[in-house]
Each structure stands twice: as structure tokens, then as C-alpha cells.
Amino acid sequence: MNPRVHRPRARDLGIVVGALPTGPHNAITDVPGVLVGHTTIDNGADLHTGVTAVVPSQLGPGRWALPAAVYTGNGYGKLVGSTQVGELGVLESPIVLTGTLSVFRAADALLTYLMNRRPDGLSFNPLVGETNDGHLSDVRRRPITERHVLDAVTGASAQRPAEGCVGAGTGTSALGYKAGIGTSSRAVPMVDRPVTVGALIQSNFGGVLTALGVPLPVQELVPEADRTDPPGNSCMIVVATDAPLDARQLRRLARRAIFAMGRVGASYSNGSGDYAIAFSTAGPDRSPIPDGQLDPVFAAVLDSVEEALLNSLFTATTTSGVGGRVSHALPHEAAVRRLAAAGRLT
Template sequence: MNPDFTAATRGRARARALGVVVGNLPTGPLNAITDVEGVLVGHTTVDDGADLHTGVTAVVPRHLSAGRPGLPAAVYAGNGYGKLVGSTQIDELGVLESPVVLTATLSAFRAADALLTYLMDRRPDGLSFNPVVGETNDGFLSDIRRRPITEQHVLDALEGASSGPPAEGCVGAGTGTTALGFKAGIGTSSRRPVVDGAPVTVGALVQANFGGVLTVRGVPMPAGDLVPGGGRDEPAGNSCMIVAATDAPLDARQLGRLARRAIFAMGRVGASYSHGSGDYAIAFTTAPPHLPPLPDGRLNPVFAAVMDAVEEALLNSLFTATTTTGVHGRTSHALPYDRLSGNSTGPHL
């Protein structure tokens, strides 16, 4: 097991360990985006215990190489109030040429330059590159104006990426994020639907940092009812980044349909889709290029899989996060398990 997993969650449990099961489809062995063969995840966490709670998360498709410089991909902007470096070229060409790096809003541009260094080192003959970097605003808990992310932080996340269970909660790009009135962070999940008699894998990783009222299996759970003063001072928006990966053979147009459904899944957990929330999904496939795309009429299981995986990933981002006090003494509280299980007078599942 990735040692960061235990360190980041500090004993906190994933949704399934608490009996919260989303949908009927089976998960992959890790219930993570790394169940998609060749997809790696790495984190670098910057946390000084005081004013800095930020970091970098990298999703690295191992299939990208000199022999295969691009993978079919698409981007969907549910609300474009954000910075997603490299997105217009993905829209234009339907191709992902780099790992996907996630970080804090004001560090996105330094991260893009660092990712460019990584790409140039691996393709010394290349003349043009399209680094892809997304962000959410962790300024509620972290001193975002200090822009503490360096090139080495990004390179460490990229080079340390592994196929094991990714750390979740307060780690990497999720170190300082909040969602739905609680402390949130990074979350991941996967599904293995059967399409035309054969299983395929769909995985999702989220950087959760958005507003709304937490909803678990259809039950609204307002932060103010679960934690005294919960969510009162936290920002209403601030965005969500979703990375969806699959080994199903899909073309860029179909991946755009997949990315849209990834954003739709935010509504299941109570997202408000507010004015200031930059909500983006990037979807790509690692399927061998010689395989023809699935017929559109066969995509329903893949669509169901991505919505379930994103919903569970978002819940995992909250369930595994820990209470954090950051810049200006602001505190974001972890989701209290006892209130979810009905051991008190509050809402329960």
C-alpha cells in the first residue's frame, strides 16, 4: 500500500467502509483511477501546519511515450470560471499529450512551466508541447498569494506517481480544499461495467472544492446541522476538477459525452454549481489505437460507471479528509462520522 494513503487519511475511512455504496456496478481492485491499467497517480503535499496547506497531484498515463505521443481525450467545462491550461488544444484536436497536473489557482502557471520541463526532458526532439494543468482555489485555508509551488514539487509528483492506491483527503492538490461546508480534498473511485460481454474499467479522481449542501444517497446533510457553525464562513464556490480515465475504446467525441456526465455527477452530492465555481472534467482513454470506437448505443454502461465513480470519489474526498486550521485561523471541519451513522440526534443514512 502507498504509505501516503495511511498518512494522509490519518485513520479516516472511505465511503464504502462506512456502508455508503454508490450504485450496483462492481469496482476495480483498488476502487481507484489507478485500476485503469497504466494510469499512475502522484502527490506532493506542502503543509507547514500554519498558513500553507496546498500541493500538487499528478495523473500520469504511462501509455504516453515517444511512440504514442497522444491519447484520445476531451474536456467539458460545466462552468468556465477557472484556469485549465491546455484545454483549448484538447478541444481542437481531441488529444491529450501530457499528464494532468492539479494544484492551487495561483500556482497553475508555475506548474505548467514545470510540466513543460518534464515533457521536454522526455521528448528532446519535440518543438511544441501542450501541458495540461487544472486548479481549484484553496485560499480559504492556504496563503495562496505566496505561490509556494516550485518546479521540484511538480516533478516530484510526476516522477513519484505509482499504480498503487492513491492517497486521498488532505494530500497533494487537495491539502487545502473544502467542499459542501466540510474539509475535502482528493478522492478517487472506479467501476468495471460489462460492455458487449467484456468488462471495461472506468476510473475517476477529483479535487473537490465547491459549494452546496452535502447529499449522501439522496439525504441532504447541511454542514450547519452536523457541525456547530459548519460551513458558515466557507466560500460558496471555488471549483472542482475531475479526471476520468477508461480503457474502453472511445473516440474524442464520445469522451466529451463521458466528461459531461462526470460533471453531472456533482449534482448527486449536492453541488450548487455556483457563479464562482470552475467545474471541469477531463476524460481520456488508454485503449489500443487499433480498436474501433464502441457504437454509441453501447455506451450506457460506461456512462453509468463514470457517474457512479465520480459520485463515490467526491464522497471519498470528504470522508477521508481531516479537520484543518489554516491561514487567518480559519478552520474547515471534517465530516463527523457519528452524525452520519445515526449515533446522535442529527441526520443519518
């Protein structure tokens, strides 16, 4: 595995999305009880892939399901377990993300984890999503094993997750640049008590990068990338919150997560499988927030997803992969110059 190079997040460069404050880590792990783990496979040549797991610690003895919903922006993808989430409105497992042709092995591995936790269970619904990292990684080798998945799930922590070229984002590209995993959060003041909204992204989709309304096309910022610009194919978005919401309301959150892709220039192409999963960790004794009070929660979803998408690009590093293809990192200095000239930096 190649050593990771630390690159600043969008906010570190003065790129601030929206007016709501972030949580302490500005990450999905700011939602109490939500953990994230990565397993990364990177041989420096033709394998750049991995596993990212979002693990709600509230799932356990006494509570084996959380309110949840899935929204499909474009269904050209594989989200194993999504139909049951849509039918029953509950999440019964950690959410695992990986590369396209490894999704089925990952689902079987997650099933092993669930069966070990509930030896008497007869039905399980592992939820596993993917994006296609075949531009940089040899997807036909299907390198993900059960051990990779179990390590990501059992090693998940409440710290700020690593971003960029890590886990399921190791080999992904978006909006013409090298991308990967990104995360962000928002603290939302509400009538009775504040709530937190967090997002984690596996970005791998097409379009022209736009930050705070300023276009940052790869052809202009990285001219040598013209012939190596990867095709866009998919985005997985996970939204977590401790706001008490039911499955219907969570689907409204998931829908807005897909809308947020448009803020950064997504093309929503035919081959892009764009999915959002939203779940609530609030205790079952709390009544859902009235719909009329959801506007600040909607704003938090839009802003946290937008910033997580930007973080997935700003933290990624240039990567050479299978077939000699290269996905170039977003050049910070050039991007900052354009944003400063437009008066958008904080």
C-alpha cells in the same frame, strides 16, 4: 508536513453508490497504466496546498497522444492546455492539478518534463488544472516549485492514491466541509470484453452535501462551522478508461462527470470553475464502442465520480489555516446515523 490521519472511505462506512462492482483498489489506478502521484505542502499554519498528477503510462515513444476531451460545466477557472485538447481531441501530457495561483508555474514545470522526454520536440501542450485553496492557504505566496511538480509526476504509482488532505487537495473544502482528493472506479461488463472506468476528484465547491439522497448540511452536523463555512470555488474531475472511445464519446463521458456533482449537492455557483477531463488508454487498433452500447459506461462514470466526491470528504481531516480559518471534517458518526435512519446503508 503534518502527519496524516487515516479516515474511512465512504464504502468502508456502508455507503455504496450504484450496483456496478469496483476495481481492486476502487481508484482511478484500476485503469491499466494509469498512475497517480502527490506532492503535499502543509506547514500546519498558513500553507496547505500541493500537486496531484494523473500520469497515463501509455504516453511514450511510439504514442505521444491519447484520445481525450474536456467538458466545462462553469468556466470560472484556469485549465491550461484545454483549448488544444478540445480542438484536436487528444491528451499529450500527464494531467497536473494544483492551487489557483500556482497553476502557471506548474504548467511551466510540466513543460520541462515534456521537453526532457522529447528533446527534439518543438510544440507541447501541458494540461494543468486548479481549484482555489485560498480559504486555508496563502495562495499569493505561490509555493509550488518545479521540483514539486516533477516529484509528483515521476513518483506516480499504480497503487491506490492517498485521499483527503493530500496533494492538490491539501487545502480545499467542499459542501461546507473539509475536502480534498477522492477517487473511485467501476468494472463494466461489455459485449466483447469488460472495461474499467476510474475517476479522481479535486473537490472545492459549494452546496449542501447529499449522500445517497440524504442531506447532510454542515450547519446541522457541525454547528460551530456556521461562521467558518468556506465559499465554494471549483471542482476538477479526471475520468480515465480503457474502453475504446473517440474524443466525441469521451466528451459525453466528461459531461456526465459534471452531472454527477449534482448528486452530492453541488450548487454550481458563479465562482465555481467546474471541469471534467476524460481520456482513453485503449490501443489505437481497437474500434470505438458503438454509441448504443455506452449506457453502462455512462453509469460507471456517474457512480465512480459520485463516490470519488464522497471519498474526498469522508477521508479529509479538520484543518486550520491562514487567518485562523477552520474547515471542519465531516463527522462520520453523525452522517452514518442519518443514512442508517433513512435506510441507505449497505
